Amino acid sequence: MRARNGAPSPxxxxxxxxxPQARKSSAAGDxxxxxxxxxxxxxxxxxxxxxxxxxxxxxxxxAEEMLGSTGMAGVPSALFTAGAALGAVGxxxxxxxxGRRPGLALGYAVGSLGSLGVxxxxxxxxxPLLFLALLVYGAGxxxxxxxxxxGADRASPERRGRAVSTVLFATTLGxxxxxxxxxxxxxxxxxxxxxxxxxxxxxxxxxFGAAAVVLACFLRPDPLPPVRPRSxxxxxxxxxxxxxxxxxxxxxxxxxxxxxxxxxxxxxRRGVAxxxxxxxxGQLVMIAVMTMTPVHMRAHGxxxxxxxxxxxxxxxxxFLPSPxxxxxxxxxxxxxxxxxxxxTLLVAGVLAALAPAHSLPALATAxxxxxxxxxxxxxxxxxxxxxxxxxxxRASAQGLVDVGLxxxxxxxxxxxxxxxxxGGYPTLAFTGGILALAIVPVLALAARPADTVSRPPxxxxxx
Numbered sequence: 001m002r003a004r005n006g007a008p009s010p011x012x013x014x015x016x017x018x019x020p021q022a023r024k025s026s027a028a029g030d031x032x033x034x035x036x037x038x039x040x041x042x043x044x045x046x047x048x049x050x051x052x053x054x055x056x057x058x059x060x061x062x063a064e065e066m067l068g069s070t071g072m073a074g075v076p077s078a079l080f081t082a083g084a085a086l087g088a089v090g091x092x093x094x095x096x097x098x099g100r101r102p103g104l105a106l107g108y109a110v111g112s113l114g115s116l117g118v119x120x121x122x123x124x125x126x127x128p129l130l131f132l133a134l135l136v137y138g139a140g141x142x143x144x145x146x147x148x149x150x151g152a153d154r155a156s157p158e159r160r161g162r163a164v165s166t167v168l169f170a171t172t173l174g175x176x177x178x179x180x181x182x183x184x185x186x187x188x189x190x191x192x193x194x195x196x197x198x199x200x201x202x203x204x205x206x207x208f209g210a211a212a213v214v215l216a217c218f219l220r221p222d223p224l225p226p227v228r229p230r231s232x233x234x235x236x237x238x239x240x241x242x243x244x245x246x247x248x249x250x251x252x253x254x255x256x257x258x259x260x261x262x263x264x265x266x267x268x269r270r271g272v273a274x275x276x277x278x279x280x281x282g283q284l285v286m287i288a289v290m291t292m293t294p295v296h297m298r299a300h301g302x303x304x305x306x307x308x309x310x311x312x313x314x315x316x317x318x319f320l321p322s323p324x325x326x327x328x329x330x331x332x333x334x335x336x337x338x339x340x341x342x343x344t345l346l347v348a349g350v351l352a353a354l355a356p357a358h359s360l361p362a363l364a365t366a367x368x369x370x371x372x373x374x375x376x377x378x379x380x381x382x383x384x385x386x387x388x389x390x391x392x393x394r395a396s397a398q399g400l401v402d403v404g405l406x407x408x409x410x411x412x413x414x415x416x417x418x419x420x421x422x423g424g425y426p427t428l429a430f431t432g433g434i435l436a437l438a439i440v441p442v443l444a445l446a447a448r449p450a451d452t453v454s455r456p457p458x459x460x461x462x463x
Contacts, residue, residue: 033221034154038163040218041151042170045144048108048211049174049319050181051115052144058182059134060295060417061304061314062118062197066127076134078414081287083114083138084145085406090147091139091151092399099222100395101215104143108212111140115204119189122198137201140208142402144171148378149398152386153223158330161383165326168379172319174207182308197304224395271388275381276401277442278338280375280408285345285432286370288412288419289352290314293367295417296425300357310364317371325379334387335443337380342439344373349433353426366429373436 059076067075086106095103117133148167155163185199194202293314294307329337348369355362389397419428 017133031433034163035218037154037221037223038151038166040214041167043213044104044108044214044219045147045170046173047207047214048111048140048147049143049171049207050177051108051111051140051207051211052171052174052315054116058197058200058294058308060291061298061307062195063130064295065195065197065254066122066125066130068220075131075174075414075417078410079131079134079335080138080141081406081409081413082116083135083406084142085138085403085410086135086153087111087139087142088146088399088402088406090399091143092396092402095146095224095395095399099414100153100224101219101222101225103395104147104150104219105212107139107143107146108208108215111137111143112205112208114139115201115208118201119198119205122201123193124197137204138406140204143211145378145405146398146402148382149386149394150219150223152382152389158389160386161334161379162323163269164379164382164386165322165324165329166320168375169322170314170319171248172322177312183305186304199294224391228430256438260399261313268388268390270386272397273432274445275334275384275388276404277381278377278384278439279381280404281324281436281439281442282341282374282381283405284346284412285349285436286318286412287409288416289349289370289429289432290367291365291413292420292425292428293352296357296420299441302360306360310367311363314367314371317349318375319371321328321372321375322379325375328443329380329383333366334380336382337376338384338439339443341373341375341377341380342436342443344369344376346433347438348373349429349431349436352429353433356427377439 011440059080063076087110091103091107094106114133114136117136118130121127121130121133148164151163151167152160181203182200185203186196187199189199189202190196253338290311294304294311297310298304325337348366351369352363352366355366385398385401386394416428419431
């Protein structure tokens with residue numbers, strides 16, 4: 001379907017829904033290695049999910065306990081998201097020069113080292129070591145998110161949403177189980193003379209380390225091989241319009257002029273800007289509200305296990321709906337799901353603000369909606385960004401995109417404690433919900449007729 005001016009209509013059905021010929025083209029576009037790549041990524045994400053859950057479950061509580069200040073409870077979230085920003089840059093560059101496999105494996109290995117540092121800091125009671133270790137731990141959280149790009153590298157444009165969602169869904173098991181092991185890992189840590197709140201980070205040491213080993217040994221072929229200099233190869237058709245490259249190039253892509261990995265054309269820059277903005281707003285709102293929820297709950301009589309349950313449900317909502325979200329992103333469009341993200345985050349913020357502090361079900365429902373809104377925004381935004389980038393520019397540009405996510409998370413985490421001290425948790429939650437509405441004008445810009453990145457390109461021969 002096309003608008004009268006000949007541009008693709010933003011409301012047109014995606015290629016998947018346009019008939020047997022389109023579906024056949026989509027299936028043919030996926031590289032034969034894609035199934036193996038997704039299998040390895042799924043295994044690694046299951047393992048790493050438990051490590052990811054440690055920071056968001058007890059990071060704020062550990063800082064509050066060590067520093068004795070609620071106002072500083074948001075610092076751990078800010079630190080490991082700042083570490084994620086640095087990690088995203090480094091991982092993006094390693095992926096660009098050496099491929100996804102060494103980049104992702106290195107990121108998880110560094111995250112494991114940071115987790116070990118948090119355990120050591122808690123054992124000796126050193127706040128400076130805790131802050132440094134949380135910064136390093138951030139590399140593991142950055143890798144967990146960047147792995148979604150590897151799932152989409154060899155997928156056909158019409159199946160990118162589902163490829164991204166498969167990798168995110170795999171994080172569910174570890175991420176949901178992790179918070180519910182707070183008591184068990186805490187008792188384990190106590191036996192060794194370590195504060196109980198450091199227990200989940202001990203689990204993260206093993207989880208991130210195991211994920212690094214799996215990726216280093218089994219992620220072959222590399223989803224995105226290293227970029228070769230232009231002088232060593234003929235020009236690649238992969239540098240054409242966004243979304244039109246052949247999925248799953250077996251050979252390493254050719255870099256036309258890789259200088260920082262920024263998009264080359266106006267259409268590419270626009271697509272990256274739209275997708276990034278959707279993800280950044282969702283990340284900022286989600287991190288801010290999520291970080292202070294355990295602190296808010298404990299201040300009103302809930303124990304650590306109850307807080308862990310709420311965070312487990314929240315993390316489950318972040319990842320568990322991914323297969324359905326990916327299908328909807330591919331079928332009804334990137335922009336519709338991005339809009340659903342903003343509306344869901346708004347409802348989550350308002351509900352969290354109005355929920356009675358003693359009501360576990362009300363807080364749990366708000367946090368589930370918060371995770372769901374983040375899920376909608378991350379998958380739709382990732383698909384928009386990937387559509388806009390040719391393979392030769394993906395790794396480093398995606399790294400820069402995730403830097404924006406990490407900075408947004410750091411801002412949300414750092415400001416959340418201060419907002420709660422000054423105005424209370426309801427103020428934080430309500431403000432976050434209203435901020436999510438900023439996604440709407442971004443989508444209005446994206447829906448203009450000239451936009452071509454809101455959905456996959458139509459197959460050749462389609463009217």
